[in-house]
Amino acid sequence: MTQIRTRLERGRGALGPALALVHTGRAPTRAVLTAELGVTRATAGAVAAELEALGLIRVDTRPTVAAGAQGRPSHRLEVDPDGPVVLAAQVHSDGFRAALVGLGGRIVATDPGCVIVDPDPAQVLGEVVETGARLLERTGRVCVGAGLAVPSAVAEPEGVALNPMHLAWPAGVPVRERFTEQVRRHGIAGPVGPVDCWVGNDINLAALAEHRHGGGRGAAHLLVVATGHRGVGGALVVDGRLHTGSSGLALEVGHLTVNPQGRACHCGGRGCLDVEVDPLAFLREAGREPGPELSLPAQARELLRRKYADPDVRRAADLLIDRLGLGLAGLVNVLNPDRILLGGLHRDLLEADPERLRSVVADRSLWGRSGSVPVLPCTLDFNSLVGAAELAWQPLLDDPLAVLAPQGG
Amino acid sequence: MTQIRTRLERGRGALGPALALVHTGRAPTRAVLTAELGVTRATAGAVAAELEALGLIRVDTRPTVAAGAQGRPSHRLEVDPDGPVVLAAQVHSDGFRAALVGLGGRIVATDPGCVIVDPDPAQVLGEVVETGARLLERTGRVCVGAGLAVPSAVAEPEGVALNPMHLAWPAGVPVRERFTEQVRRHGIAGPVGPVDCWVGNDINLAALAEHRHGGGRGAAHLLVVATGHRGVGGALVVDGRLHTGSSGLALEVGHLTVNPQGRACHCGGRGCLDVEVDPLAFLREAGREPGPELSLPAQARELLRRKYADPDVRRAADLLIDRLGLGLAGLVNVLNPDRILLGGLHRDLLEADPERLRSVVADRSLWGRSGSVPVLPCTLDFNSLVGAAELAWQPLLDDPLAVLAPQGG
DNA sequence: TCACTTTGTACCGCTGTGATACAAAACAGG
DNA sequence: CCTGTTTTGTATCACAGCGGTACAAAGTGA
Structure with a gap:
């Protein structure tokens, strides 16, 4: 029953964490991998060799182009471009x-x-x-x-x-x-x-992607809020894992009240984020009729980007920024994230007037002064x-x- | 350099998880411990022996009083009452x-x-x-x-x-x-x-205690909301750990809007949970003046328990229950807990009219129909x-x- | 060229755990 | 009371994975 051992006998338990580090770009070299895994160089080397043998990563042994650092240069670890x-x-x-x-x-x-x-x-x-x-x-x-x-x-x-x-x-x-x-x-x-x-x-899933490969890298508690075509959605990534709640229904943020005098919402409330800060609301506040030629988000984005000088458009943007800020502040008080990323129309609003949005969030969240939360745009395509x-x-x-x-x- | 081994050589890695299981009452016997840890009987036995040697738990080897089950009866595992x-x-x-x-x-x-x-x-x-x-x-x-x-x-x-x-x-x-x-x-x-x-x-900390030893046992996502002497606080326990946010400031739920026509709050908003559903608000809505003889929570509790038949008191309670339900529903939409525990005045309100509160929460949370969240009172003293x-x-x-x-x- | 620094590798040994076999303590049924 | 069945507890063996150590390799700086 002696078993022929084709694989290395070491570093199987740390295999997954190591792959995750290379996958997310947090382990560019074996030395960094060693530190991140908290194991010895021997173990990290064996893990890297095993992952290479599995066709998942590559070890680029060519000397790096004079990094300026002392000591023996590291080999580069990278994802195998021909892998699965x-x-x-x-x-x-x-x-x-x-x-x-x-x-x-x-x-x-x-x-x-x-x-x-x-x-x-x-x-x-x-x-x-x-x-x-x-x-x-x-x-x-x-x-x-x-x-x-x-x-x-x-x-x-x-x-x-x-x-x-x-x-x-x-x-x-x-x-x-x-x-x-x-x-x-x-x-x-x-x-x-x-x-x-x-x-x-x-x-x-957008939040998960941003956390691993985009603007959410390194955030321990990442909050993502975005508009799709209609309505508003949110997501929270805590310690690298999606917080989906006990049955996958968490972060239904569309029904936070952001405008007590606002429109009635199908949820039974009034002035919900869902109906107050989405593309349709923006067009309406700017006095524009939605046309048939483009999708709603595209029309809203066009208007915001090209007609921002128009006082009506500017006023509508300010209004929506204030409402969005109020909603975000409520979420900050409940979730205490260390970074917020915005997508869709919310991202466009942020980029139109970053300071306005950030100051609303800081003013209306309880601990705004003790270290305000960074509010940033999503960075990944798709x-x-x-x-x-x-x-x-x-x-x-x-x-x-x-x-x-x-x-x- | 041969080292004299006084301790068992097995089951040290699982020591902490095993102690946590006995501590929280989830491992009454070694057989259950084996299943919960997902290890072999040998390992679980060694772990239990090690914990006993450390003076943390006791193994009661006396036969249990006819559990009715087949097979060899388990020895009972229990916390050592003379432990640290x-x-x-x-x-x-x-x-x-x-x-x-x-x-x-x-x-x-x-x-x-x-x-x-x-x-x-x-x-x-x-x-x-x-x-x-x-x-x-x-x-x-x-x-x-x-x-x-x-x-x-x-x-x-x-x-x-x-x-x-x-x-x-x-x-x-x-x-x-x-x-x-x-x-x-x-x-x-x-x-x-x-x-x-x-x-x-x-x-x-109340939430942590309820999760481990009280009404929150077994909940994967436990939300606790309670009034202290003034204001409202919340807490979330996810997978056995407190969710305190990135810097300990999460679950500041006191400034959810629950009454758009309500009183101004120092946070800058209006009709916040903090000022609308606390003991002072209850006394006020019931037309009572806070007296100097008892603490505010005690006065509110007395009033609720003894004068619930009084129409003014009843009306005030209904009003506060509706507001509380609205706030809880908002939290349910964001956090998707699988159980809610209420403490302080909120617990008293729940016990005054459980059905009213539960139906408000179910109606105003988005997925109320697809399995409503249980809303229960806290059960632990201190x-x-x-x-x-x-x-x-x-x-x-x-x-x-x-x-x-x-x-x- | 010779230190010095950092990285990568070979080897040894130990720890914690699974696997297995067996012993112990109850019940069920004759 | 004896025997078979079921479940629990224990002893023993084997081994996978990792730490520790020593050493080799590959660069920098004087």
């Missing part, structure tokens, strides 16, 4: 986008899909997965997971979409189940069998897509061997 | 209470202190710690830590009280530092030197005190050997 990928996709009211995403959040191949409004999720997801399958075929890459971002609250752990109204889907659709069916049907499989399929809310990929990567980041070689040899 | 204690204390505007608390959250000895209003924290904490020192002397117990609950937001990790106005302390007092000074001065030390001292917000003890226990629960025998032999 995951299938990631995002669906929204204007269509979908499918992509293959590599470690490090790099989009390897992508294809947008056309507008689809079909109340049958299986139909829509069939097209999405077919597009992904074509990308896999074209590139010949190994796929180890699949992730999907949807514009709806998603109940955990079943993966049920609770309010996918922007997709014209019925409430309560078991999206994860449907997605898995389509992935199976198209024969997408990994090195050791069928791949796991995951579904998440698009803003949650962050929901990259976040969907992160969901799919998670099993690999938790235990690479379980995904790539479950039998242990 | 921690010094726990709570200060509030009417005085303080010091106690020795054993594992399992059992109060071994306690002494209330008289009313103190002194703007010098060192003076107050001196009395508190002196009371604790007397308890230690009287009982002769071994002390392994000290914890303090204060009615103020506490900035982490420094342990600075940001708004201890109910104690008439200046904002920004380094309470943890002062507390540590007094503990050192009174010569309180553990088996391996000076003990660590910890400070936390009283409602946060829960802030027990929570302060939990702070002090934490190092032991994380790594018993580091606290009791740091040199390893």
